Amino acid sequence: MGAISGIVAFVPDKQFSQWSETAIMTQYPARYPLTSKPPRTSSSVTVSRIPRILAVANQKGGVGKTTTAINLATGLCAVGKRVLLVDLDPQGNASTGLGVRRSTIQKSTYDVIFGDVNVLDALVKTKVPGLSVVPSSVHLSGAEIELVTAKRREYRLREALRNPMPYDYIIIDCPPSLNLLTLNALVATDSIVVPLQCEFYALEGLSHLVKTVERVKKTYNPRLNIHGVLLTMYDKRNNLSGMVARDVRKFFGDKVYKTVIPRNVRVSEAPSYGLPAIVYDMRCPGAQAYIHLAGEVLKRERKLMGQSRAA
Numbered sequence: 001m002g003a004i005s006g007i008v009a010f011v012p013d014k015q016f017s018q019w020s021e022t023a024i025m026t027q028y029p030a031r032y033p034l035t036s037k038p039p040r041t042s043s044s045v046t047v048s049r050i051p052r053i054l055a056v057a058n059q060k061g062g063v064g065k066t067t068t069a070i071n072l073a074t075g076l077c078a079v080g081k082r083v084l085l086v087d088l089d090p091q092g093n094a095s096t097g098l099g100v101r102r103s104t105i106q107k108s109t110y111d112v113i114f115g116d117v118n119v120l121d122a123l124v125k126t127k128v129p130g131l132s133v134v135p136s137s138v139h140l141s142g143a144e145i146e147l148v149t150a151k152r153r154e155y156r157l158r159e160a161l162r163n164p165m166p167y168d169y170i171i172i173d174c175p176p177s178l179n180l181l182t183l184n185a186l187v188a189t190d191s192i193v194v195p196l197q198c199e200f201y202a203l204e205g206l207s208h209l210v211k212t213v214e215r216v217k218k219t220y221n222p223r224l225n226i227h228g229v230l231l232t233m234y235d236k237r238n239n240l241s242g243m244v245a246r247d248v249r250k251f252f253g254d255k256v257y258k259t260v261i262p263r264n265v266r267v268s269e270a271p272s273y274g275l276p277a278i279v280y281d282m283r284c285p286g287a288q289a290y291i292h293l294a295g296e297v298l299k300r301e302r303k304l305m306g307q308s309r310a311a
C-alpha cells in the first residue's frame, strides 16, 4: 500500500463526518451554480472577529501554492467556515482560478495595500458558497518598488487584514519570491503553509525561507510559525517522489502534513474552468487529498489554539 492509497477515503475526523458525498452534493448542488446558498451551519451566522490568517508561501514558482490556497480555502468552506482568499501574486492565478475575470476587477489587493480601500469593499464573492477573494491586479507587479519608500511598508497588509470581519479564515496566496509583498504576508499572518513539490530540488532554497521566517518572527511578528509543510504533485510511479518525501519528513519531522497531494491531471484542468478541483471533480484523487488536508489543517488549528490558551 503506497502513501497515496489511504488518501482516497475521507478523513476520519469528527468535523468531517459530514463530508459524505451526498452532503457535499447537497451543499454544492450541480457544480455550484452562482445562485447556490452558503451552507447553513452555526458559523455562517454573521459574526465579526479577527480571522485566523494562513499564508501559503514558498519562493519557488510552480510548487502548488495557488492550487493549495484555492482548494484548502474551498475545503474549509465545505465544513461551514467563511473564508477570504487574498491574492497577493501579481500573476493573479488564484483570482482567475476561482472564476474572477481580469476585465471585471474593480478593486484589488493593490488598492487594499496602497489605496486605503477596506478589504470588505475589494472582495468578490466566488461560486463557492462562503468563499470570497480579494483579486490581484497587474498594478501589484509595481507594488514591490512602490513599497520600498512607503510608510510602515512591512505592516500594510497586516493593518488591512487584522480587523474584525465576517470571516473565520483568511488564506493568502503569496508570489513566488521573498520580496516585500511576501514579507507583508509573513508579517500579517498567524502561520504559514509551505507546499513542496516532490522533485529533486524540493529542499533547495528552503533554508532561506526558514531563516526568513525566523527573522520576521524576531523583528515583526513574534507569533509567526510554520503551520505545516505540504508535499505536492506526488507521483507514486516515480521513485524520486518517494525519496523526496522521505527526505522532507526527515528534515521537518511532524511539521509535514500526513496528507500528500498526488499529481493529478484533473487538478491542473480545474483552473481553466474557473473552479477549485474540489468542485470541478470532487472524486478525483487530488480533490480528495485536498479535502483531507482541510481536515488535517483544522485538527492542527484546534491543537494550536489549545496551546495558545494554555500559554
Ligand SMILES: Nc1ncnc2c1ncn2[C@@H]1O[C@H](COP(=O)(O)OP(=O)(O)O)[C@@H](O)[C@H]1O
Pocket (backbone or CB within 6 Å): 060, 061, 062, 063, 064, 065, 066, 067, 068, 093, 176, 232, 233, 234, 261, 262, 263, 264, 265, 267, 268, 269, 271, 286
Ligand atoms: N496536484 C497537482 N497535480 C497536477 N498538476 C498540479 C497539481 N498541483 C498543481 N498543479 C499544476 O502545476 C502548476 C503550478 O501550480 P501552482 O499552484 O500554480 O503553483 P505556484 O502557485 O506555486 O506557482 C499549475 O499548472 C497547476 O495546475
Ligand SMILES: [Mg+2]
Pocket (backbone or CB within 6 Å): 065, 066, 067, 089, 093, 174
Ligand atoms: Mg501561484
